Amino acid sequence: QKEVEQNSGPLSVPEGAIASLNCTYSDRGSQSFFWYRQYSGKSPELIMFIYSNGDKEDGRFTAQLNKASQYVSLLIRDSQPSDSATYLCAVNHGGGSNYKLTFGKGTLLTVNP
Amino acid sequence: DTGVSQDPRHKITKRGQNVTFRCDPISEHNRLYWYRQTLGQGPEFLTYFQNEAQLEKSRLLSDRFSAERPKGSFSTLEIQRTEQGDSAMYLCASSSYMNTEAFFGQGTRLTVV
Numbered sequence: 056q057k058e059v060e061q062n063s064g065p066l067s068v069p070e071g072a073i074a075s076l077n078c079t080y081s082d083r084g085s086q087s088f089f090w091y092r093q094y095s096g097k098s099p100e101l102i103m104f105i106y107s108n109g110d111k112e113d114g115r116f117t118a119q120l121n122k123a124s125q126y127v128s129l130l131i132r133d134s135q136p137s138d139s140a141t142y143l144c145a146v147n148h149g150g151g152s153n154y155k156l157t158f159g160k161g162t163l164l165t166v167n168p
Numbered sequence: 169d170t171g172v173s174q175d176p177r178h179k180i181t182k183r184g185q186n187v188t189f190r191c192d193p194i195s196e197h198n199r200l201y202w203y204r205q206t207l208g209q210g211p212e213f214l215t216y217f218q219n220e221a222q223l224e225k226s227r228l229l230s231d232r233f234s235a236e237r238p239k240g241s242f243s244t245l246e247i248q249r250t251e252q253g254d255s256a257m258y259l260c261a262s263s264s265y266m267n268t269e270a271f272f273g274q275g276t277r278l279t280v281v
């Protein structure tokens with residue numbers, strides 16, 4: 056069974072700090088990896104995707120992928136209270152543009168002012 | 169086009185009743201996905217359409233569940249003889265073959281009492 060594991064948290068960081076969110080996956084054939092943010096009662100919204108080993112930066116967000124270790128992370132720099140949400144890691148096993156995703160349970164992040 | 173639209177946003181039904189949800193994807197998107205999310209969990213894949221063809225169904229989709237996309241545009245998800253365990257957020261997402269992401273609708277929250 057293809058699994059995606061995340062620490063459920065809650066992860067609490069002070070405003071302005073770096074928040075580090077981690078995810079591991081079981082299927083070595085996984086090809087693309089996504090981080091979604093979900094506010095309570097709302098639908099997931101995509102923050103970043105990453106396909107290749109290494110780092111990918113977008114504004115305050117950096118995604119890191121290590122396929123050998125089957126590990127994906129998301130760093131949020133200069134965390135803001137508005138970043139408080141559940142962060143979902145998702146894995147696309149099939150590749151291409153078929154978005155049949157396996158999600159982790161999510162990590163609840165709280166940024167304290 | 170304002171994105172993926174789902175209707176209704178909320179549905180309360182009595183156990184044993186049938187319910188039907190509708191999803192209108194982004195107009196040029198040929199792929200449509202249904203996910204289910206229960207409290208404290210990440211979304212779980214239910215089924216996937218490419219145009220009008222239902223290409224994949226999860227084992228989670230029991231015989232009480234049926235999904236259609238008759239003209240390759242909007243989709244419906246019907247649950248027959250609802251059970252309390254069906255209470256969840258039902259999420260629809262769409263993508264095109266050129267997309268790097270799937271876009272989620274706001275979801276339909278089902279409560280079975």
